[in-house]
Each structure stands twice: as C-alpha cells, then as structure tokens.
Amino acid sequence: MYKILEARELTTNIYLMEVEARRVAKRCQPGQFVIVRMDAEGERIPLTICDYNREKGTVTIVFQTVGAGTKKMGELKAGDSLHDFVGPLGCPSELVDEPVEELKEKSILFVAGGVGTAPVYPQVKWLQKRGVNADVIVGAKTKDLIILEEEMEAVAGNLYITTDDGSYGRSGMVTQTIKDLVEEGKHYDVCIAIGPMIMMKFVCKMTEELGIPTVVSLNPIMVDGTGMCGACRVTVGGEVKFACVDGPEFDGHKVDFDQAMKRQQLYQTMEGRALLKEQEGTTHHGGCGNCTDNN
Amino acid sequence: MDVLKKVPVREQDAKVRATNFEEVCFGYNEEEAREEAERCINCKNARCIVGCPVSINIPAFIEKVKEGDVEAAYHIINESSSLPAVCGRVCPQESQCEGVCIRGIKGEPVSIGKLERFVADWACEKDVKPEGAKEKNGKRVAVVGSGPAGLTCAGDLAKLGYDVTIFEALHEAGGVLVYGIPEFRLPKEKVVAKEIENVRSLGVKIETNVVVGKAVTIDELMDEEGFDAVFIGSGAGLPKFMGIPGEQANGVFSANEYLTRSNLMKAFQEGSTTPIMKGNKVAVVGGGNVAMDAARTALRLGAEVHVVYRRSEEELPARVEEVHHAKEEGIIFDLLTNPVEILTNEKGWVSGIKCVKMELGAPDESGRRRPVVKPDSEFVIEVDTVIMSLGTSPNPLISSTTEGLETNKWKCIIADENSGKTTKEGVYAGGDAVTGAATVILAMGAGKAAAKGIDEYLTNK
Ligand SMILES: Cc1cc2nc3c(=O)[nH]c(=O)nc-3n(C[C@H](O)[C@H](O)[C@H](O)COP(=O)(O)OP(=O)(O)OC[C@H]3O[C@@H](n4cnc5c(N)ncnc54)[C@H](O)[C@@H]3O)c2cc1C
Ligand SMILES: Cc1cc2nc3c(=O)[nH]c(=O)nc-3n(C[C@H](O)[C@H](O)[C@H](O)COP(=O)(O)OP(=O)(O)OC[C@H]3O[C@@H](n4cnc5c(N)ncnc54)[C@H](O)[C@@H]3O)c2cc1C
Ligand code: SF4
Ligand code: SF4
Ligand code: FES
Ligand SMILES: [Mg+2]
Numbered sequence A: 001m002y003k004i005l006e007a008r009e010l011t012t013n014i015y016l017m018e019v020e021a022r023r024v025a026k027r028c029q030p031g032q033f034v035i036v037r038m039d040a041e042g043e044r045i046p047l048t049i050c051d052y053n054r055e056k057g058t059v060t061i062v063f064q065t066v067g068a069g070t071k072k073m074g075e076l077k078a079g080d081s082l083h084d085f086v087g088p089l090g091c092p093s094e095l096v097d098e099p100v101e102e103l104k105e106k107s108i109l110f111v112a113g114g115v116g117t118a119p120v121y122p123q124v125k126w127l128q129k130r131g132v133n134a135d136v137i138v139g140a141k142t143k144d145l146i147i148l149e150e151e152m153e154a155v156a157g158n159l160y161i162t163t164d165d166g167s168y169g170r171s172g173m174v175t176q177t178i179k180d181l182v183e184e185g186k187h188y189d190v191c192i193a194i195g196p197m198i199m200m201k202f203v204c205k206m207t208e209e210l211g212i213p214t215v216v217s218l219n220p221i222m223v224d225g226t227g228m229c230g231a232c233r234v235t236v237g238g239e240v241k242f243a244c245v246d247g248p249e250f251d252g253h254k255v256d257f258d259q260a261m262k263r264q265q266l267y268q269t270m271e272g273r274a275l276l277k278e279q280e281g282t283t284h285h286g287g288c289g290n291c292t293d294n295n
Numbered sequence B: 001m002d003v004l005k006k007v008p009v010r011e012q013d014a015k016v017r018a019t020n021f022e023e024v025c026f027g028y029n030e031e032e033a034r035e036e037a038e039r040c041i042n043c044k045n046a047r048c049i050v051g052c053p054v055s056i057n058i059p060a061f062i063e064k065v066k067e068g069d070v071e072a073a074y075h076i077i078n079e080s081s082s083l084p085a086v087c088g089r090v091c092p093q094e095s096q097c098e099g100v101c102i103r104g105i106k107g108e109p110v111s112i113g114k115l116e117r118f119v120a121d122w123a124c125e126k127d128v129k130p131e132g133a134k135e136k137n138g139k140r141v142a143v144v145g146s147g148p149a150g151l152t153c154a155g156d157l158a159k160l161g162y163d164v165t166i167f168e169a170l171h172e173a174g175g176v177l178v179y180g181i182p183e184f185r186l187p188k189e190k191v192v193a194k195e196i197e198n199v200r201s202l203g204v205k206i207e208t209n210v211v212v213g214k215a216v217t218i219d220e221l222m223d224e225e226g227f228d229a230v231f232i233g234s235g236a237g238l239p240k241f242m243g244i245p246g247e248q249a250n251g252v253f254s255a256n257e258y259l260t261r262s263n264l265m266k267a268f269q270e271g272s273t274t275p276i277m278k279g280n281k282v283a284v285v286g287g288g289n290v291a292m293d294a295a296r297t298a299l300r301l302g303a304e305v306h307v308v309y310r311r312s313e314e315e316l317p318a319r320v321e322e323v324h325h326a327k328e329e330g331i332i333f334d335l336l337t338n339p340v341e342i343l344t345n346e347k348g349w350v351s352g353i354k355c356v357k358m359e360l361g362a363p364d365e366s367g368r369r370r371p372v373v374k375p376d377s378e379f380v381i382e383v384d385t386v387i388m389s390l391g392t393s394p395n396p397l398i399s400s401t402t403e404g405l406e407t408n409k410w411k412c413i414i415a416d417e418n419s420g421k422t423t424k425e426g427v428y429a430g431g432d433a434v435t436g437a438a439t440v441i442l443a444m445g446a447g448k449a450a451a452k453g454i455d456e457y458l459t460n461k
Helices: A022-027 A068-073 A100-105 A114-129 A149-155 A174-183 A197-210 A257-264 A268-283 B030-037 B047-051 B058-067 B070-080 B084-090 B112-125 B148-159 B188-201 B218-223 B255-264 B289-300 B320-329 B440-460
Strands: A002-011 A014-020 A033-037 A045-053 A058-064 A084-089 A108-113 A135-140 A159-163 A190-194 A214-217 A233-236 A239-242 A249-251 B140-144 B163-167 B205-207 B229-232 B252-254 B281-285 B304-308 B332-334 B337-344 B350-363 B369-373 B379-381 B385-388 B427-429
Touching: A014 A045, A022 A045, A022 A058, A022 A084, A033 A058, A045 A068, A045 A084, A045 A114, A058 A068, A058 A114, A068 A268, A108 A114, A108 A174, A108 A197, A114 A135, A114 A149, A114 A190, A135 A149, A135 A174, A149 A159, A159 A174, A174 A197, A190 A197, A197 A214, A197 A257, A233 A249, A233 A257, B030 B058, B030 B112, B047 B058, B058 B070, B058 B112, B070 B084, B070 B112, B084 B112, B084 B188, B084 B440, B112 B188, B140 B148, B140 B218, B148 B163, B148 B188, B148 B229, B148 B440, B188 B205, B218 B229, B229 B440, B252 B255, B255 B289, B255 B385, B281 B289, B289 B304, B289 B320, B289 B385, B304 B337, B350 B385, B427 B440
Parallel strands: A108 A135, A108 A190, A135 A159, A190 A214, B140 B163, B140 B229, B163 B205, B229 B427, B252 B385, B281 B304, B281 B385, B304 B332
Antiparallel strands: A002 A014, A014 A058, A033 A045, A033 A084, A045 A058, A214 A249, A233 A239, B337 B350, B350 B369, B350 B379
C-alpha cells in the first residue's frame, strides 16, 4: 500500500496527489511515469510523474477525472492509500541526458495543454534548477481549467497563458501563441509539447512549418507498462514502437497521430458504460430488463 | 477395467464449459487415483523418472498412492518439485514422463500428471505444507520475477536457510501462471495462490510493483541493499508481431495483452474495471499453448474462433490435451494457412484477415517440414478481432542495465545449465529469461539448479 500524504482538487476535475513511494521517488526522472491501481479490483492507470521529493520519498501525480477509474480515484483523501504504485516507467526526457552547458545554449519552448501542464512542470523545474530558463505556453479551454500557474510561474523563463475562449491570458489555441511568439521575433531550437493527442498533432503541424524540432509525450492505452503486452504500440517514423519502454517521448514530427488517436478510442463504448455505472451507482442497471449488455 | 487404458478423468461437458471459466478437468478422486496407480508396475529402471525434467521419483510416489498414504506421496514429490499442483495440470506429459512410460508401449501410459495433481490437491485441501528450514544462515538472496523459476529458486533457498526476497514487476506474484494461463486450465485462487502461499510460508518475502532495471538495478541490490547473490527469473515476456500491413488496427491484440486483461485483470468477470474486446469472430494466429489459451478465452467470451496456423496439425506445438479440448469446445482450426494482411474498415477497425494457403515442403533446420506458399491461394476470413500469438522473447530491461551480464543473439541471458551461473559474479539466472519461451517444469528445474548453484557459491565464499 502506498500512502497518500496530500490530495487536493486543483480545479474542477483535476486532482493532485502526493504519494509515498520510496523506490519510485529515489530513481525517477522528468518524463517518466507510474502505473497506479487504487484498490484490489482497480484497473492499471498510467500517470506521468509531476514532481518528486527524494528525501521525503514521495511522488506527486496530477490527474484529470475522465472516466470511471480516475473518477473513483478523485474521491480518495490524504491518509488513504493506493493499492499499487509502480515506477518509474518509460525513458526519462532526453533533456536529462544532455550536458547542461549545451542546454544553456538552447532556446527551449514547452507547450502544455490542459492536464498536460502537470508533466511539463517537472521538466521546466529540472532545467531551472540547472540555470536553464525555458519558455512555457500553457493552454486550456477556459480560465478555470488552468492548473499549477503559480508553480509554473516560479520556474519558467516566460510563461504565456492562453485560453480557447479568451477568459484568461491570451485568446485562442496554443498553436496561435506559438505562431505569434515566432512572429514577434522569438527563436526556438526545440519544442516539447504535452497535452491531448489532438493538441500535440496540431502543435507538430505548426512547428514543422516553423522548422522547430518537437518532442511529444504520448499517452496510448497501456496495461503492464513494461513492454510485455504491446497495447501501447504506436507508429513513429514508419516503425512500431512500444510507448511504455521506447517512450513515452518521441519525435513529434514522425508520430502517426491519426493512428494513435484511433487506438486511444478502442474501449470507448465500454468505458462510457463503466462511467455511467460509476456516476449513477445503484440506480444504473436497475434491473429494468430493457437494456442488454451485449452490443 | 481395461488395464491398457488410463482411468478416465471426469471433465466438464464441452458445451457447458465453452461458456464458463471454471476448470475444464475435475481430476481424480481418491478411488480413481488408487485405481490408476495400480496400473503402474513400479519399474526398477523407471524410464518415467528420466522423462521428468526434475526427476520426480514417480514410482515411489505412485506406490504411496496405492497404499493410500497420500501425505507421504506429497513429500516424495516435494523433494523434486515445488509446484506439483501446477505441473500436474500444465506439463506436456505426453512428451515427458508419460511419453516414455513403459505402459505406453502397449496401451496408454500411466496418467502420471493426473496422479501428481491428485496428490497436490489432496495436500492443499488437507493443508499439508512443504517443510521449511530449521535455522536461518543470515545470508540474503534477491530473486527477480515470481514465475515458476523465481518461486522455485526462492523456495529452495529458503529451505536451506537463506533470507530471500522476490521482486516482482506486476502487482501480483506468479508470472505466467497468473497473467498467461487461464483460469479454466489453472485456477488462480485454488491452485496458484496456494502454491505462492506455500513459498511465503517458507519465509520468502515478495515485494510486488518493483521493476528491476527501472526502480533498482541488479548492482544496487547487491551493493546497496545488501543481497549476497541475485537470481534472475524474469521470463520471456515480449510479444512478437508479424510485421504485416494492418497490424496496428483497432482490434489487433497480442496474446499477452488479451490474456493479461482476462487473467491478471479479471476482465472476463462481469463488472471488471478493465475492459476486454469481446469479438464476434476472432482469428488467433499461431499454434502454441498461448494460442490455444487465447482462442479458448475468446470462445468463452462469446466469439466464433479460428486458429490460423501455417503448418499442419502434426506440428502444432501446443499440448495435445489442449488441442483436443479446444476442438471439443468448437474452436475452428484453419491449418496450413498464413496471414499476409489484416484488413480494416473505414473506421480503422479490423474487418478481416487475408491469408494464403500453405503446403509442407522439405524439412527445415528444426526437422519440421517447411511450409511454403501455394500460388494463387489468397482468401479472406472475415473477423473483427485478431490475436497474435507468435511467441515471445526476453525483456531487455535487466540485461541492458546490468554491466557484465551477457546475452546471446536472441537476447536470452547466458547462464550455465547446471548451476544457473551467469557471466557476472554472484548473479544467477534461469527459466524463460535464459532459454526463451519454454515450459513451467523447465523453468522450475532451472530455478532448482540455480538455488543449488547459489548455495555452493555462498557457502564457499
Ligand atoms: C504514459 C501516460 C501518462 C499519462 N499521464 C497522465 C497524467 O499525468 N494525468 C492524467 O490525467 N492522465 C494521464 N494519462 C492518461 C490516463 O492514464 C487516462 O486518462 C486514464 O487511464 C483514464 O482512465 P479512466 O478509467 O478514468 O477513464 P476511461 O473512461 O477508462 O478512459 C478514458 C480515456 O482514457 C484513455 N485510457 C483508458 N484506459 C487507459 C489506460 N489503461 N492507459 C492509457 N490510457 C487509457 C483512453 O483514451 C480512454 O478513451 C497518461 C497516460 C499514459 C499512457
Ligand atoms: C499463455 C501461456 C500458456 C502456457 N502454457 C503452458 C503449459 O500448458 N505448460 C507449460 O509447461 N508451459 C506453458 N507456458 C510456458 C510457461 O508458462 C513458461 O515457460 C514459464 O512460466 C516460465 O517461467 P519463468 O519463471 O521463467 O517466467 P515467467 O513465468 O514469465 O515469470 C517471470 C516473472 O518475472 C517478472 N519480471 C519480468 N521482468 C521483471 C523485472 N525487470 N523486474 C521484476 N520482475 C520482472 C514478470 O512480471 C513475471 O512475473 C505457457 C505460457 C503462456 C504465456
Ligand atoms: S513434473 Fe511434469 S514431467 Fe515431471 S512427473 Fe510431473 S507431470 Fe511429469
Ligand atoms: S515407467 Fe510407467 S509403469 Fe514404469 S514406473 Fe514409471 S509410471 Fe510406472
Ligand atoms: S503497456 Fe504493455 S507493452 Fe507497453
Ligand atoms: Mg478505465
């Protein structure tokens, strides 16, 4: 069992948890992830490592409640425990292996979409600790969905916030901000984009036009997270890769996003039903006899 | 009673079991077991012992069954095997102990596997446990992986007085026994959990959720965590794909994924939190035990299932019993058939599998006749799900993070067969991680050999 030391709602449907997991905390690097099971019956949920404290032996995760599994997890409080917490999984971000002197020469841009702000944060923080200031664009649908603003402000070189509806910061999609920044005369050597698949796809389209090499962090469906099941396979540069061991970060200009997005939808019908059941509790499947479970 | 024939074992009716996940075979009761035991003629130079990879004293334990002293029979088996309830169920007996039984020359061999299973199940029901160490020797051994190799090595070392900790990557111990082999062949609560409990009762600690090579390295286990030796039994868990067009389509799974969802995550049960695709028409590509398990799982989830295999029935690598059971249950075998492409519909979902017919040519290096494509034989099987079961290879997570641990060209860890010794001092290995995908009993045998090797090493150190 892995004790939850802190649990709070960052904004509607987005939760932060600090969890005691000594082995993970000792070893993890920015860019890696964990797999969590909330109870003995729970499914295995992959989540990016958002922060870690090696002395305390804790790891912070941030998750959005999108379905039955994460929704149930959102109900946990400090003092509760997670049944399983395995990691660190996947490869660390490439930045970690680059000599700091070289990183300092580079102009780095992070683009975070929605809950993707959480995995971007440890990378920016890691760089800032080593004297490298990276620019960060954070985008969300609306003001309420912006998370970790203060934390990010503290570690980013320049922080640009944009909302689709213009309710906060700039107005429009993150791609617009990228374009604007470049047009304003900014130059970037590398872009790291993390967020919903569709956002990463369009960021990559934009950066390809602008000639900025781009790294993305993919979140395909996973089971074991150790290379055993092949559920997480994605096509990158025409080659099949397992995101859990070869990634999760890849060269965004080579990723087949359309295929990856289709594969993400594999269990959509079943997941939708599970969510309904979770929301409606015992009132769902109330034995009316009219609905069958075999479609 | 016909002495040339095995005492028949009671099984769930094929039609009924095709719709549930209960165990197929009921096993012998005491009376049936005694009757079958009587068929053994207690050979002096018992060939069956040679046929068993861990050399169980088969005639001796069968004698005890005849006498009705099942507990004594259990202890005889336990001297050589730590997972009898498992091996009695899943060993390919026809090519091992039973394959060479003298009874088999004229008639059917003695049903050694079913007798072993009977003894193990009896001991489990009566709560007879293997005997542990009298005293601890204070030395610590780390075991990576909790499959048959790891469990056996850990159990044997604990019996010798070592302080053993198993590190397992998944959230549950058992390796392929929990995530691969289905409930209807190997019940998890009744059999696997009990066998693991037996290993725990010897004092072995099991730490789950530790991916060695990620959370901690082999060197750190020895240098920082104080382990005097390490055994690697990490299995052969990486799935292979064919590399044909359409393989990334929605509805194509590796057998590992499909079986893990069903077995480890219990997706076959109503209300499970982990989803599984219940196909209408499923093609399973491959012909081994894994393919049979995937096919029979899909069948039980409600699909029409085709096993697509490129050689003929004779070459099917699966256990004969499993093929027989699969046929009884209604699995369709499309033999001498090889997929060349997976077809998809406009939404990117599997709509069919395009195959070619094969015929057997001259024998290849494995001695089996090589299948060659029949010209102009392309045809399509309409399916909505494809399960690829083409074999597995070892995970490089450990070998790539351990300096001095050498592997061969198949990524298998190089280890001495008799002692499990690897190219790195203090590090031993065995099971599928060394041999590539093999069998439970071979993995167990390797775990045993390594326990002996480790004991010798640490005693002389
Ligand atoms: C490497 C990686 C890192 C991730 N990091 C984060 C993170 O930091 N914060 C966060 O909120 N989310 C993250 N995710 C996504 C998160 O795992 C899913 O949102 C979660 O599993 C959904 O589960 P559910 O039961 O609540 O929803 P469901 O209703 O079951 O699923 C909703 C959607 O989530 C995705 N999903 C479902 N099951 C899985 C699965 N087993 N593996 C991957 N995706 C799945 C599918 O696209 C699905 O359509 C990450 C995923 C991966 C692979
Ligand atoms: C579906 C299926 C059906 C089969 N049917 C039969 C049968 O009928 N009869 C038969 O004899 N054999 C059968 N086999 C083969 C048999 O199960 C294997 O040969 C045997 O389990 C190998 O044992 P092992 O201990 O070497 O490895 P495994 O059983 O694979 O166990 C390895 C364990 O190590 C863990 N691990 C891996 N990497 C790490 C790491 N880095 N850190 C920590 N832990 C790690 C894994 O999670 C796993 O739990 C079958 C196999 C499958 C997949
Ligand atoms: S362990 Fe396997 S090979 Fe040995 S006697 Fe038992 S069933 Fe036969
Ligand atoms: S070879 Fe057959 S008959 Fe002879 S001892 Fe072994 S099981 Fe009994
Ligand atoms: S999640 Fe199973 S191989 Fe990547
Ligand atoms: Mg879910």
